[in-house]
Amino acid sequence: MTNSANIQSAYKLAVEQYQSIGVDVEAALQKMQKVAISVHCWQGDDVAGFESDSGELGSGLAVTGNYPGRATTPSELRSDLEMAYSLIPGKHRLNLHALYGEFDGPVDRDEITPAHFSGWMQWAKEQGVSLDFNPSFFSHPKAADGFTLSHHDAGIRQFWIDHGIASRKIAAEMGAAQGNACVNNIWVPDGYKDSPASRKAPRQRLAESLDTMCAESFDTNKLLDAVECKLFGIGSESFVVGSHEFYMGYAISRNKVLCLDAGHFHPTEVISDKISSALMYVPELLLHVSRGVRWDSDHVVTYSDELQSIMQEIVRGDYLDRVHIGLDFFDASINRVAAWAIGTRNTLKAVLAAMLEPSAQLQQLENDGDYTTRLALMEEQKMMPLGAVWNHYCQTMGVPVGAEWLEETRQYEQTTLSKRDSALATA
Ligand SMILES: C[C@H](O)[C@H](O)[C@@H](O)C(=O)CO
């Protein structure tokens, strides 16, 4: 158990140290409380969802690992989410996929309605959590050949357009109920394993389908459409219809939110450098903070240089009200509640670190051409006592300090998660 007096005395010293470089820690902690991370539901059950006839995960998505205790019902997933939120400082959001509706019996993707998500909306209201949404254009027989909205068959395209229309209606209802915009993120797996004969035709079909799907306009205080680009996927190694150029152009020309996923570019390409460029032209960004290892492997977010750079770009550019910070990783090889806690806590640490930087001073040095001092102070910044401020923030927000969250997760594993597999085994 971390000694509370030690936390406070370390915090006091840290405040003085940050003050000495002109940083107001209390002001940063006030701003932190407004940062709501959109936590993705699909880490909790390996992107399975609750459809009665749910298919195998496919369409370029893959989860590895079989850690026991996976949630298999809405109440189990909600229980795990409540546990995870109790370990994370601040009030956050939940990012739901259409797969996670509460369906009594088979309901096809083009038949889903807000009623299938009323349980989630009620739960979210009770938890003080706002919802974001995603149509699910994968893991379905009509996505089996790797195409959906850009499929050459008009009937299949129409099915997925209808799914997208239904999803926008659900997202708009969520936004209306919660009093803030529900971000409805559109990602389709469409692409070819090998070299295509035409890149043009599927891209024309995708643009046309998206326009048809998004024809109904909604108040942007209720619904924000986002479009997510990707470089390649499993089975679409040679060509993805919804590339970065495609969706950058689509978002600019249709005034949509652009979604940048940290795992969706070349291994040496980073999204931190794209944020200020994209926000010159698109209204807002959605980020899928993730970690690709070798490829878009959706590893749990760690406290990496790129994670820090992403949050520095958002804070330095004063973009917090134009960037929706979502997470996208799914690791089934570790405790799934721990995965949420690690990834979300790390993301918040990086936001806090960016808020504790003397950005104005660094930018002045840059304007003065004093790159020596700029570099020197950026390096010294790395040794500032961020941990003491983070521990204080966790303590004041009523969540476990340091690694104490892990002990609570282990207890939850003992009392709850471990019972699931034995129950399943005897079922
Ligand atoms: C489940 C998500 O929609 C999915 O991960 C998507 O966001 C993506 O990144 C696909 O590679």
Ligand SMILES: [Mn+2]
């Ligand atoms: Mn993503």
